[in-house]
Amino acid sequence: MVNTYELSPIYHFMRLGVLFSGGKDSTYALFKAMEKEDVVCLIAVTSENEASYMFHTPNIDITVLQAEAIGLPLIQQFTKGEKEEELKDLKKAIQRAKEQYRIEGVVTGAIESVYQAERIQKICNDLNLWCFNPLWLEDQEELLREIVKNQFEVIISGIFAYPLDEKWLGKFINQQTIEELVALQEKYRISPSGEGGEIETTVLDAPFFSKRIVITDFEKKEDKHAGVFIIKRAELVEK
Amino acid sequence: MILIVNMNSKNLGFNEFILPLCALVEPLQYDVVHYTQVPRITAYQKIVLSGVPLKDNEYLHDIHLFDWIKSCDTPILGICAGMQVIGLVFNSLLNQCQEIGMTKIQTAKENFLFSSTFTAYELHTCSIIPSDELEILATSKKCIQAIKHRKKEIYGVLFHPEVRNRDIIKRFICIE
Secondary structure, three states: OEOOOOOOOOOOOOEEEEEOOOOHHHHHHHHHHHHHOEEEEEEEEEEOOOOOOOOOOOOOOHHHHHHHHHOOOEEEEEEOOOHHHHHHHHHHHHHHHHHHHOOOEEEOOOOOOHHHHHHHHHHHHHOOOEEEOOOOOOOHHHHHHHHHHOOOEEEEEEEOOOOOOHHHOOOEOOHHHHHHHHHHHHHHOOOOOOOOOOEEEEEEEOOOOOEEEEEEEEEEEEEOOEEEEEEEEEEEEEO | OEEEEEOOOOOOHHHHHHHHHHHHHOOOOEEEEEHHHOOOHHHOOEEEEOOOOOOOOHHHHHHHHHHHHOOOOOOEEEEOHHHHHHHHHOOOEEEEEEEEEEEEEEEOOOOOOOOOEEEEEEEEEEEEEOOOOEEEEEEOOOOEEEEEEOOOOEEEEOOOHHHHOHHHHHHHOOOO
16 A cells, blocks of 8 residues: 655645656656646757767657647757767756756656766756656556556657667557567567667657647658658647 | 655655655555654564655654654664664764765675675765664765664665665565
């Protein structure tokens, strides 16, 4: 039995900024954060380096549309994406969120990666901000199932591992896709949620989106089991 | 029955520091209660005190709420904040000692939870300087990393075993 702590009537809801890539993990972390605290902005770091260590790269410009669909302001920081430079740019972005939106803390979609968690914890510590990782250590298959159950509309927008190929690009994540990913995990040790960078995803709709995203033009690029689903045009439609 | 004591003062700490512990003790029955609401502990076989986010130190203002630990005969494992509280309850001092990320741990005294040298995930700004009532089980370059009460089955680890050293928790609750 889980007896969660009953909120004190004097509980001070925190103003939080969510590190947002537009993929399923950061969007689901946002969903979890909104359930419990006051999310006041999204923070996106747009990397120009495709082999970025830290950030989800394909389709990142879609974050502008996603922020509009969600109804939250977006702090967008561009980075050349070289390892240490990227961290400085991330810090700059978080600093801006602190100044502009008076955030008290940052939320990330980190699940397993101690590399990612450590670096963001250090940045938050330097900036005297709280750091929350609501998906931390969650079972990755379970997480995918929760995302589908909660009616997130998610497509696969990048593939970066054998035997994933072009036919995966643009696929919606549903029960069947999960079963296929789990089978690949057993055979090829691909992490089903893709936190190891095997797949990247883009969220087109979620329960807290006030509008949904419809893709009107796209292009698939794939070579030797590395590929991206490029969203060339997309629009917001009423739900 | 296992008791997980939630040491967090903020809502989202529950997802990050309690749910992973629940997943680990899952084969057994367990309760989660907040440290301000600890019930009669005689109903439990093992007690785990959770960790908290780096900036959470609310529990340090509520040390009087942990007096029950002094007379507790149930085995306790305190993680991070939990180890600091065990230290303070048994008259140790808190010292500033920050570590974030994977860190090398050296076992100082043989025990049933861990052995030799290993790496573990750290997320803390303070450790403790143990009183005579506690013995040191492990250290890192910078901090005391694990302690045990000399007469009781009360353990504290400063690192987060739920992240990369899950066997330690499994051994503690005997489900290995």
